[in-house]
Amino acid sequence: MFPENVMMALSEKTPSRICMIVADGLGGIPVNGKTELEAAACPNLDAFAKESVCGRNVPVALGITPGSGPGHLALFGYNPMTYQIGRGVLEALGIGLEMTEFDMAARANFATLKDGLIVDRRAGRIATEENERLVKKLSKKITEIDDVKVQIFPGKEHRFVVMFTGENLGGDLADADPQKEGLPPLECRSTSESASRAARIVNAFITRLNETLADEPVANTALMRGFACLPDIPTMNELYKLKCGAFATYPMYKGLASLVGMDIVDCGATPGSQLETLKKKGAEYDFVYYHYKYTDSRGEDGDFDAKVKAIEDFDKLLPEIASQNFDVVCITADHSTPAKMSAHSWHPCPIAIRAKYEMTDDVEVFSERAFDKGSIGRIWSADIMPMLMANALKLKKFGA
Amino acid sequence: MFPENVMMALSEKTPSRICMIVADGLGGIPVNGKTELEAAACPNLDAFAKESVCGRNVPVALGITPGSGPGHLALFGYNPMTYQIGRGVLEALGIGLEMTEFDMAARANFATLKDGLIVDRRAGRIATEENERLVKKLSKKITEIDDVKVQIFPGKEHRFVVMFTGENLGGDLADADPQKEGLPPLECRSTSESASRAARIVNAFITRLNETLADEPVANTALMRGFACLPDIPTMNELYKLKCGAFATYPMYKGLASLVGMDIVDCGATPGSQLETLKKKGAEYDFVYYHYKYTDSRGEDGDFDAKVKAIEDFDKLLPEIASQNFDVVCITADHSTPAKMSAHSWHPCPIAIRAKYEMTDDVEVFSERAFDKGSIGRIWSADIMPMLMANALKLKKFGA
Numbered sequence: 001m002f003p004e005n006v007m008m009a010l011s012e013k014t015p016s017r018i019c020m021i022v023a024d025g026l027g028g029i030p031v032n033g034k035t036e037l038e039a040a041a042c043p044n045l046d047a048f049a050k051e052s053v054c055g056r057n058v059p060v061a062l063g064i065t066p067g068s069g070p071g072h073l074a075l076f077g078y079n080p081m082t083y084q085i086g087r088g089v090l091e092a093l094g095i096g097l098e099m100t101e102f103d104m105a106a107r108a109n110f111a112t113l114k115d116g117l118i119v120d121r122r123a124g125r126i127a128t129e130e131n132e133r134l135v136k137k138l139s140k141k142i143t144e145i146d147d148v149k150v151q152i153f154p155g156k157e158h159r160f161v162v163m164f165t166g167e168n169l170g171g172d173l174a175d176a177d178p179q180k181e182g183l184p185p186l187e188c189r190s191t192s193e194s195a196s197r198a199a200r201i202v203n204a205f206i207t208r209l210n211e212t213l214a215d216e217p218v219a220n221t222a223l224m225r226g227f228a229c230l231p232d233i234p235t236m237n238e239l240y241k242l243k244c245g246a247f248a249t250y251p252m253y254k255g256l257a258s259l260v261g262m263d264i265v266d267c268g269a270t271p272g273s274q275l276e277t278l279k280k281k282g283a284e285y286d287f288v289y290y291h292y293k294y295t296d297s298r299g300e301d302g303d304f305d306a307k308v309k310a311i312e313d314f315d316k317l318l319p320e321i322a323s324q325n326f327d328v329v330c331i332t333a334d335h336s337t338p339a340k341m342s343a344h345s346w347h348p349c350p351i352a353i354r355a356k357y358e359m360t361d362d363v364e365v366f367s368e369r370a371f372d373k374g375s376i377g378r379i380w381s382a383d384i385m386p387m388l389m390a391n392a393l394k395l396k397k398f399g400a
Numbered sequence: 401m402f403p404e405n406v407m408m409a410l411s412e413k414t415p416s417r418i419c420m421i422v423a424d425g426l427g428g429i430p431v432n433g434k435t436e437l438e439a440a441a442c443p444n445l446d447a448f449a450k451e452s453v454c455g456r457n458v459p460v461a462l463g464i465t466p467g468s469g470p471g472h473l474a475l476f477g478y479n480p481m482t483y484q485i486g487r488g489v490l491e492a493l494g495i496g497l498e499m500t501e502f503d504m505a506a507r508a509n510f511a512t513l514k515d516g517l518i519v520d521r522r523a524g525r526i527a528t529e530e531n532e533r534l535v536k537k538l539s540k541k542i543t544e545i546d547d548v549k550v551q552i553f554p555g556k557e558h559r560f561v562v563m564f565t566g567e568n569l570g571g572d573l574a575d576a577d578p579q580k581e582g583l584p585p586l587e588c589r590s591t592s593e594s595a596s597r598a599a600r601i602v603n604a605f606i607t608r609l610n611e612t613l614a615d616e617p618v619a620n621t622a623l624m625r626g627f628a629c630l631p632d633i634p635t636m637n638e639l640y641k642l643k644c645g646a647f648a649t650y651p652m653y654k655g656l657a658s659l660v661g662m663d664i665v666d667c668g669a670t671p672g673s674q675l676e677t678l679k680k681k682g683a684e685y686d687f688v689y690y691h692y693k694y695t696d697s698r699g700e701d702g703d704f705d706a707k708v709k710a711i712e713d714f715d716k717l718l719p720e721i722a723s724q725n726f727d728v729v730c731i732t733a734d735h736s737t738p739a740k741m742s743a744h745s746w747h748p749c750p751i752a753i754r755a756k757y758e759m760t761d762d763v764e765v766f767s768e769r770a771f772d773k774g775s776i777g778r779i780w781s782a783d784i785m786p787m788l789m790a791n792a793l794k795l796k797k798f799g800a
Contacts, residue, residue, distance in 0.1 A: 002461045003481065010464070357741060359429050361769060375769065377778040379462060386463025390746040397744060398460055399467035399480065400490040 002386050004234060006398070007077070013241045016392040019288045019326040020384075022075060023314055024068075024253075025296030025337025027349045027368055028307065036299070036307040036339060037350065037367040042315035045366035048322065048331060049352050054363040055376025056348035057384060059335050065346045071334030072256045076236060076289075077385030085259070086228020091161050093255020095153055099230050104169040104198060107226045109177075110134060110158045110219035113210075116184055121177075122158040123219040134219055135160055141212045145204045162224065164201060171195025175225035176206060185221065202227065235261025236287065240389060245285035247278050253291045262289060271313070275320055282324045290321055299337030300344075307339045328355040328391045330384065331366075348378060355391035402786050404634060406798070407477070413641045416792040419688045419726040420784075422475060423714055424468075424653075425696030425737025427749045427768055428707065436699070436707045436739060437750065437767040442715035445766035448722065448731060449752050454763040455776025456748035457784060459735050465746045471734030472656045476636060476689075477785030485659070486628020491561050493655020495553055499630050504569040504598060507626045509577075510534060510558045510619035513610075516584055521577075522558040523619040534619055535560055541612045545604045562624065564601060571595025575625035576606060585621060602627065635661025636687065640789060645685035647678050653691045662689060671713070675720055682724045690721055699737030700744075707739045728755040728791045730784065731766075748778060755791035 028036040037045075059066040060080050069090050070080030088105035099105065110131065112120035126134075135154040142150050148166035155161060173195050176188035188206070190199035202224065213220045236244045238261070245265050246257030254264045265281050267274040271292070282288055292314050298307035322329045333349035350371045352363075361375035379387075389395045428436040437445075459466040460480050469490055470480035488505035499505065510531065512520035526534075535554040542550050548566035555561060573595050576588035588606070590599040602624065613620045636644045638661070645665050646657030654664045665681050667674040671692070682688055692714050698707035722729045733749035750771045752763075761775035779787075789795045 002464070006481070357429060357738075357745070359435075359747065359768060361772060373773070375772045377456075377772070383462040386461065387746075388463075390463035390465065395463060395465060395746070397465045397467050399470040399484060400487050 002383070004239060007239050007386070010396045010398060011240045011389060011394055012396055014392065014394050015286070016327040016394060017286045017288070017325065018242070018328045018388050018392050019290060019322065019324070019330070020075065020388065021290045021292070021318075021321060021329065021331045022072070023292045023295045023311075023331065023333055025299045025335060025344065026311070026333035027336030027347050028299065028338040029336075029340055029345070029347060031304050031340050035368050036304060036311055038369070039304075040308045040311040040315070042311055042366060044315045044318040045331070046364065048318065048354060049363050049366040049370070051360065052352035052354040053358045053361055053376050054350070054352045054371045054374030056368070056371055056378050057332055057351045057381045058348045058378060059381045063346050065344050066335045067344070068252055068334060069256060071381070072253070073260070074381035075332065075334055075384060076260050077239065077382055078233065078260070079382055083231045083233050085231060087226025088161070088228040089230060090252070091155070091226065092163060093259070094252040095155060095161060096251035096255070097153065097161070097163065098258065101230060102165050102167065102169070104164045104227060104229050106162045106164075106202070106224045106228070108160050108162055108222045108224045110160070111221050111223050112218055113185065113221040118178055118181055118183060118185060118221070118223070120218075121181055121223060125157050126219055128154070128156050130219070131155070131158065131160060134213070134216070138209060138212055142205065142208050145201050145208070148201050150205060158219070162205070164198070168194075169198045169201070170229050171198055173199055173202065173227035176202065177223035177225045185223070188224065188227070198227070230259065233260060237261055240287070240385065240394070242287040243285050244287040244289065245281065246289045246291070247274055247282070248289070248291035249274050250291070250293050253293070257289055271317060275317055278321060278324060288324075288326070292317070295333070296337045299339050300342060302339055302342030304339035322354070328353065328388050330388055332381075332384065349381070351376060351379070351384065353387060353391065357393070358391050402477070402783070404639060407639050407786070410796045410798060411640045411789060411794055412796055414792065414794050415686070416727040416794060417686045417688070417725065418642070418728045418788050418792050419690060419722065419724070419730070420475065420788065421690045421692065421718075421721060421729065421731045422472070423692045423695045423731065423733055425699045425735060425744065426711075426733035427736030427747050428699065428738040429740055429745070429747060431704050431740050435768050436704060436711055438769070439704075440708045440711040440715070442711055442766055444715045444718045445731070446764065448718065448754060449763050449766040449770070451760065452752035452754040452763075453758045453761055453776055454750070454752045454771045454774030456768070456771055456778050457732055457751045457781045458748045458778060459781045463746050465744050466735045467744070468652055468734060469656060471781070472653070473660070474781035475732065475734055475784060476660050477639065477782055478633065478660070479782055483631045483633050485631055487626025488561070488628040489630060490652070491555070491626065492563060493659070494652040495555060495561060496651035496655070497553065497561065497563065498658060499563075501630060502565050502567065502569070504564045504627060504629050506562045506564075506602070506624045506628070508560050508562055508622045508624045510560070511621050511623050512618055513585065513621040518578055518581055518583060518585060518621070518623070521581055521623060525557050526619055528554070528556050530619070531555070531557065531560060534613070534616070538609060538612055542605065542608050545601050545608070548601050550605060558619070562605070564598070568594075569598045569601070570629050571598055573599055573602065573627035576602065577623035577625045585623070588624065588627070598627070630659065633660060637661055640687070640785065640794070642687040643685050644687040644689065645681065646689045646691070647674055647682070648689070648691035649674050650691070650693050653693070657689055671717060675717055678721060678724060688724075688726070692717070695733070696737045699739050700742060702739055702742030704739035722754070728753065728788050730754075730788055732781075732784065749781070751776060751779070751784065753787060753791065757793070758791050
């Protein structure tokens with residue numbers, strides 16, 4: 001992988017423009033002999049493949065199934081092993097919260113405590129409305145602990161997010177969650193010296209939460225885990241000297257883009273409004289990240305035919321996305337989501353790069369197996385950005 | 401990449417012989433659908449490909465366009481990120497100077513100083529003859545500073561090279577060049593403790609240079625940059641136990657070969673004299689580095705047809721080069737130089753290895769796209785030497 005200091009030294013600002021289209025979870029595996037891409041009628045993707053150099057990208061490492069965080073960080077050119085995004089940060093980004101360097105986020109579950117033991121780690125999976133009522137109750141009682149601001153945000157069912165904002169909240173905190181039922185609650189412990197203050201704040205928060213919920217019949221405590229601050233990561237502008245705009249409709253992906261310093265362009269909630277926004281605002285950016293969600297969603301549903309349909313819908317959008325005056329257009333995915341597995345998987349993703357100075361190969365079809373024969377071969381996702389930068393003629397020569 | 405200490409432990413001296421033929425800048429990209437290699441009639445290269453295992457090599461990293469230095473170091477089996485060759489060293493090697501561990505080289509420009517400001521960084525791009533006159537004048541006045549020997553060598557137009565020879569000249573020196581016109585000259589500053597003596601010498605040199613040139617109407621000062629000593633690099637003999645001979649006609653490549661401890665065999669200046677020299681002297685070496693320059697030169701010229709012709713000329717030389725009793729013959733390039741770009745590029749190079757114990761594949765044509773389907777696949781340039789050593793049966797088993 002390319003060292004960041006070398007990338008910073010070689011990258012230069014030019015007028016050329018790059019578009020990275022991420023069809024989330026695009027890759028699949030066969031059901032009845034065909035993958036979702038092989039089963040789909042996608043003439044525009046096929047035409048794009050013909051004009052491109054093609055291959056497969058491995059998001060993190062062979063055999064590794066990435067979450068959305070590492071899958072995307074790698075696409076943006078970061079080593080996903082170096083920059084690990086804590087669970088709490090991902091939860092916060094996923095519900096649309098913005099974070100700064102002073103924030104520490106944690107994921108929490110409402111739970112049931114009886115006779116000093118956790119008897120239900122999810123408080124009977126209470127309804128989301130009940131969750132919202134409890135969060136409101138807590139928010140009224142707990143707003144600050146020792147100069148640290150505390151904010152609580154409801155999620156779905158028993159899940160919520162706690163955001164602590166103050167000085168020196170970094171460091172390694174162990175989960176305050178015994179992980180199994182029938183055990184007593186766990187205090188939050190700091191696993192490094194620097195985190196001792198944060199641990200004290202969290203434990204004070206849990207004490208006050210228990211007091212506030214003492215009269216609740218079911219959700220009378222909470223388990224907290226994934227305490228995390230933002231990773232200390234250079235922005236894409238620092239690395240590549242790119243002005244980056246994120247065109248995405250889901251909070252998680254906007255959050256991941258904001259982590260690396262992209263502008264988040266308000267795209268509304270539908271593929272149609274997203275495309276219209278690109279057409280209006282895209283020209284302001286020399287790097288466009290365009291996220292399409294439904295290939296992943298239908299894969300996660302385990303619905304093969306629906307994923308095929310999502311690919312076909314994406315295929316119809318492609319010509320207009322790709323024709324917005326870009327010098328380099330790349331189509332790829334953050335990870336595969338085979339409908340057969342109803343989950344993210346480790347399978348390499350398809351990647352195609354269309355650019356004036358790129359070789360074309362003899363790939364004529366946009367599919368996993370066709371792309372195995374493409375000229376790119378097999379690459380790490382984190383090597384994609386240097387290739388796009390090169391093709392946009394934005395990298396100076398290395399050495400004389 | 402293979403650790404050097406392991407290579408030293410595994411390599412052994414045997415009578416087998418390796419030839420690495422570097423057709424500089426050989427790879428290209430299509431113009432009217434064909435690359436230079438695809439457009440060339442090169443029956444000998446095609447025949448070689450049929451007898452070889454083929455693939456593509458990435459010189460430094462995907463997307464990275466290497467200079468000749470890193471491109472060659474990687475071919476010789478060194479990590480080009482670890483061993484960076486300073487600009488001054490490359491300039492010195494490029495005009496045919498030899499360097500030892502006691503030398504520090506710098507690139508310099510004659511420039512124009514007026515009222516304390518640099519008003520022309522290139523002194524009006526003075527003629528090379530004028531440059532030679534000025535260098536002679538300086539050389540007469542400045543031969544030594546504080547026990548450090550100073551030698552000055554003219555280049556083209558306003559460019560020259562200064563070589564400082566003495567003890568303890570290593571270290572990091574910042575450029576003594578404001579980079580922009582309209583600014584005052586910069587002193588040379590050391591960016592590490594150990595370089596403070598070198599900085600003092602350089603600044604004393606600049607003072608004396610300014611005194612000597614004070615009466616010149618245009619070239620009355622100089623800007624110096626790229627201060628560099630030889631990298632501390634193990635020789636190929638140390639790494640591989642090979643007796644290495646460089647057969648090259650251009651100073652830069654002789655210089656790069658001498659950096660890694662090869663014998664430089666005087667080959668004259670033409671492809672004909674180079675081939676004759678190989679036939680006479682080649683048998684003295686168990687590793688032959690054979691450099692062909694014109695594929696790069698014509699690519700740099702941006703002349704597609706001339707690069708095709710250079711490939712065809714190389715094709716005619718190939719049978720005699722490759723038949724000089726070698727056990728392993730490899731044809732590759734230090735980087736691609738597509739005529740379409742008139743410059744080095746990041747595109748992977750073609751590589752073919754012909755050896756008794758190597759697989760052949762079903763590649764029948766010597767070209768970038770044919771080689772994409774070869775058995776070698778995509779490798780780093782620095783992985784080539786271990787493959788050649790293995791095929792020459794010069795590497796012991798690793799582990800039991």
